[in-house]
Amino acid sequence: MTILEHGTETCTGGPTLPQIRRLVTEVPGPNSRTLAKRRSAALPAGLTSGSSIYVAAAGGGVVVDVDGNSFIDFGSGIAVTTVGNSAPRVVERTTRQLGQFTHTCFLANPYEGYVEVCEALNRLTPGDHEKRTALFNTGSEALENAVKYARAATGRPAVVVFDHAFHGRTLMTMTMTAKNQPYKATFGPFAPEVYRVPMAYPYRWPSGPENAADEAFAQFRLAIDTQIGAASVAAVVVEPIQGEGGFIVPAPGFLKRIAEFCRERGILVVADEVQTGIARTGAWFASESEDFVPDIITTAKGLAGGMPLAAVTGRADVMDAAHPGGIGGTYSGNPVACEAALAVFETIEVEGLLDRAKDIGEILTTGLSEIASDTNIIGDIRGRGAMIAIELIHDEDKAPNREAVAQIVSYAHAHGLLLLAAGTYGNVVRFLPPLSISDELLAEGLGILRDAVTAVR
Incomplete structure (x- = not known):
């Protein structure tokens, strides 16, 4: 791997910029x-x-x-x-694609790049089961569609999320997000059938971090079995490390117990890896470090090196449950963004x-x-x-x-x-x-x- 040299003109990512801190005016200038x-x-x-x-x-x-x-x-x-910003492989592949075509809409006239990205995510995401992937534009879109897939596959309406969660700013994902200000204030009413349970937040767990996993799981189980009704729950959506909520790493074992509980009750587990995915945590996906395999996993942010691209990857039977024409979008899986993602995968592996x-x-x-x-x-x-x-x-x-x-x-x-x-x-x-x-x-x-x-x- 090439590591940047302080003060040189060479870098693994972006325009050829001196890798130095330099202030020549007041800030802002x-x-x-x-x-x-x-x-x-x-x-x-x-x-x-x-x-x-x-x-x-x-x-x-x-x-x-x-x-x-x-x-x-x-x-x-x-x-x-x-x-890296404007990473060389990203620039090269996207530039080449720009010269070929910028858009056809995959729903109208498909292209190979979209298929390649889906094949790569099916290979890289946790679990050796058969998978399918669909592409979108943003993390919020990915979460919205993950919920749609889960509801279609289970025939159930309810979605369970956690304290401190952030899932986006669209109606559904804003509802799923925990923090009121600035994300939700004045924007209601919100989507129905979204329920919130405690996160095993070690640093702020009232009885101490050593009790966080057991006590948070007990509250989670009680809420689903007695208040919501497990037979009504389509999916539990969780960030393996909560992002906007403060980089909260759940207490050890908590996520795996959540997954086991859900599978016993036919509930799908959706891992929101929009911020944690694509090499950010030292693994392709943060779920790997928690030794838990989601039924559905969402990615965005680091997926395409700055180009707008998001994905939902899940078990084949779950992803195939949505009816033809029910999923998609005009710009979803844009060909230039797909080439950027393929360059990101290559850069991570080669470097x-x-x-x-x-x-x-x-x-x-x-x-x-x-x-x-x-x-x-x-x-x-x-x-x-x-x-x-x-x-x-x-x-x-x-x-x-x-x-x-x-x-x-x-x-x-x-x-x-x-x-x-x-x-x-x-x-x-x-x-x-x-x-x-x-x-x-x-x-x-x-x-x-x-x-x-x-x-x-």
Whole structure:
């Protein structure tokens, strides 16, 4: 695997950009501020961004803004550019496809790229059973259609989801999402037959992390058997590591017990791997590390290197249950996006990025542990592979410290490091660097983070 060299012109991903942090103006700079004024006149106020900079180029482990500032990228466009922004194989294959045709609609005139992507996902997803895959545009679409497949296959209406979950912003997935603000407030009424149960959240489980799996499972079982009715449940939908909810890793064994329970009652298990899938956690899918095999698995984000593509992969009998013409979309499985996905698969395999994700995870957790040893505001460090987070607290009572997150993210941006916040309580900083980032940039980013934590008032 080629690892980026700090300060060189060569990188495994993106345009040929110097892999350095460089600030040449204040942040945001004058060109970004000009674009912000144009934006305020043209875009609705509710469409917000986490950063004030406007991007001109990105690649490897850096993002360059319109003022020439170069930032270390610890966000990957929210876990999308996992193989690197504008990764060479992605650029090559999509460019070639653009010259051939940009769209026919697979429902009207199909093409090989769509079939190839489905074959690859059938091979890569957990389980050795016969599978089928359908392609869509976004993670939300994938989850919507996973529910449709589950209902068609079982003849049941109910869907069970978890506390702290995030599944999207469409009507159904917004209903499935746990957090009210900003995702659900003022947008109701919501879809019927969606029920919520506790997540085995070790750090915040009331009786301690050692009890989280047993007690959360007991509540889950009670809710389905006595309140909802197992015979009414089509699917239980769960993120193997909860993303927007704060990178919550369920207590060991919890997911496998959920899967066993569901199979005893004819309930399908849907793994939402939109954020965790496609090499992010050091495996192709986070479900593998939990030793559980979902009936249906959804992917998006890192699937196509920045191109809009999502997928639902599931047991053949489940996926074949939907009637002809009931599933699809005009742009679903766009040919250019399919070529991007095939390039992503190739890049991960050729460059050994599963191992690289594990290496990045070790670097991040080691660095974060050192930072945590000098402060009392980092309550928890968690995650897997290149999907790591810190939860910030005020005191020993674990009161969420949302203010510290805002200060840290703001300080980091001003000093050339792009970070993302998360968490049900807004008190989590998450780290999602591209797998093409160098060790040197990781270390430099952690140094800025240390300064940011020290600066918290």
